[in-house]
Amino acid sequence: MVRTKKLRIPPKHIYSEINATSADVWNTCLVLMDFYQYQRGYPHAHNRFYFGKDCPQWMQKKLAKRFPLHSHSVLAVMKRYFAAWRSYSTHKRNGNTDARPPHKRKSFMTTRWNYTAIRFDKTLLGNSLSLAMGRGRKRLDILLPTSFDMSCADQIATVDLVHEYGEWTLHFTYRFDDERPDVSGDGVLAVDIGEIHPMVTHDGEETLIFNGRYIRSLYQLRNKVNAQFQHLISRTTRFSRRYRKLVQRKWKTLNRLDRQIADCLHKATAKLRDVCVRRGIATVVIGDLKGIRKRMNYGKKANQKLHQWAFSRIAWLLDYKLKAVGIKVVSQDEAYTSQSCPACCHRYKPRHRNYHCKECGFTFHRDGVGAINIRKKYLGQVVPVAAAMIPPRGIRQTPRLTQCVSQTR
Ligand SMILES: [Zn+2]
Known part of the structure; x- marks a missing residue:
């Protein structure tokens, strides 16, 4: 059984740098795939995979030691890339003619740390999450709030650094054994x-x-707030200073x-x-x-x-x-x-x-x-x-x- 927990963290400049590096890995995957196809001469109009079975292995070797990230974080991006290929191939098989293989270059991408790259440290300020950034590089330390539940910290499978709606969050994935307590009745x-x-x-x-x-009142308030902000935003020039500020404020309120x-x-x-x-x-x-x-x-x-x-x-x-x-x-x-x-x-x-x-x-x-x-x-x-x-x-x-x-x- 897998459970996910989200934790908001205060923004830091380095987070966008890390996610930009992950995007770099993705972009390199795109380039490498072109190179691979050029080298092997695989036909383009093919219903199955365009690449051979050795392609992931070949790409992994090419990607190794090129980026300032933990090797498993690089691998996670590569896996995501091949998953996109697989979903493209499924779509195509199902007759979706609009489907395209992964082709878009990215500026930012969620970074994932495997359990091998995660460590918890005790500091004077409290517990901190220490994420490995590859051999010989400084680890990324994130201070955890006192409310963070440390009791099942050893069950954490992955940690994702996600930028969503203007906020930085860590997504913790916990893997629990399937314990089924006996149900007493029928x-x-x-x-x-x-x-x-x-x-x-x-x-x-x-x-x-x-x-x-109560839930309905929250939904009504959400609609109202959204409409009010949308009205204000519509009066500004797109991507102007005021526009950006309003959009930021809108998401902050809606997120809450x-x-x-x-x-x-x-x-x-x-x-x-x-x-x-x-x-x-x-x-x-x-x-x-x-x-x-x-x-x-x-x-x-x-x-x-x-x-x-x-x-x-x-x-x-x-x-x-x-x-x-x-x-x-x-x-x-x-x-x-x-x-x-x-x-x-x-x-x-x-x-x-x-x-x-x-x-x-x-x-x-x-x-x-x-x-x-x-x-x-x-x-x-x-x-x-x-x-x-x-x-x-x-x-x-x-x-x-x-x-x-x-x-x-
Ligand atoms: Zn009746």
């Missing part, structure tokens, strides 16, 4: 990922509604909001994972999200709101968080699950907060019905559910603490 819990509430769950007895008001949104989603999904563990859930059924974007077309403004509702992101977060504790995750087609009556299968589209069946009188919170039906569909139950259901419990995130607070409706 319960089935269904999750309905929806427009109004990010998650509504049902496990046969209890219905939980995760309130999405994105981190808040990510934090919020992480906390909500982690809360659900804890609920599953506590209640002995072995299988989690997630409503299939494939049709969600097609089905929704409620006008421009509503679409923006709904599309951003990180549906796939929630599903993805749930997927890896649940699998990490040994819970099976399956997806289930959710057609008509929000319209059918769980008790008598009569279909109607609810207009209000509550679902009220005219045929049998079944009444329940509208969003809970979707989750109940997804669970029923997965279990293949045609038989009605219990007539007297426990009313749903709401889980709300407060803006200040962003902690999940339970509340009964």
Whole structure:
């Protein structure tokens, strides 16, 4: 199992120099490939690889000891180059005529350090990350914040130096052994990922509604801030001093909001994972999200709101968080699950907060019905559910603490 963690670091001039060197390696790969093809005389209109099997080895020898980088960092760029070739070849085989082999020269490129090049040092100021820059060269030392978790430092597989949206970040990749703790129960819990509430769950007895008001407010603020900055930017000359300053400020604000949104989603999904563990859930059924974007077309403004509702992101977060504790995750087609009556299968589209069946009188919170039906569909139950259901419990995130607070409706 692989996990990635990001860490923002204060900018330094040397970082761009290092990433420029990585780009140099890439550009050299381009030149070397031309040379290789010229030398071997391989035909250009060929559906398979243009180069022989010995090409990576040959290129590795040519690249060695040419750049002020650790040899494994150079190798990482070369691997990326050949991966681009492979993806080009797959695209071409699949009939994509627009596909081109890697050809663009780069100015900057993410640098990767393998675990062989990583060391942690204890300094007077705290722990520092020491990255090797090749034999005989000074190592790159980056001071880590005190909050950095050192307990699984020996599981770090790679460190990437990434420049994204005007900020420098380190991406740590951890490799864990697949430890599957025993799941004590055999319960089935269904999750309905929806427009109004990010998650509504049902496990046969209890219905939980995760309130999405706080996340929605963050998304609304993000849209607003984005629009305001975009308006200001549109009045400036492109690439002028003011333009650059505004763009920088825009990304700084948007990045902060994105981190808040990510934090919020992480906390909500982690809360659900804890609920599953506590209640002995072995299988989690997630409503299939494939049709969600097609089905929704409620006008421009509503679409923006709904599309951003990180549906796939929630599903993805749930997927890896649940699998990490040994819970099976399956997806289930959710057609008509929000319209059918769980008790008598009569279909109607609810207009209000509550679902009220005219045929049998079944009444329940509208969003809970979707989750109940997804669970029923997965279990293949045609038989009605219990007539007297426990009313749903709401889980709300407060803006200040962003902690999940339970509340009964
Ligand atoms: Zn009914």
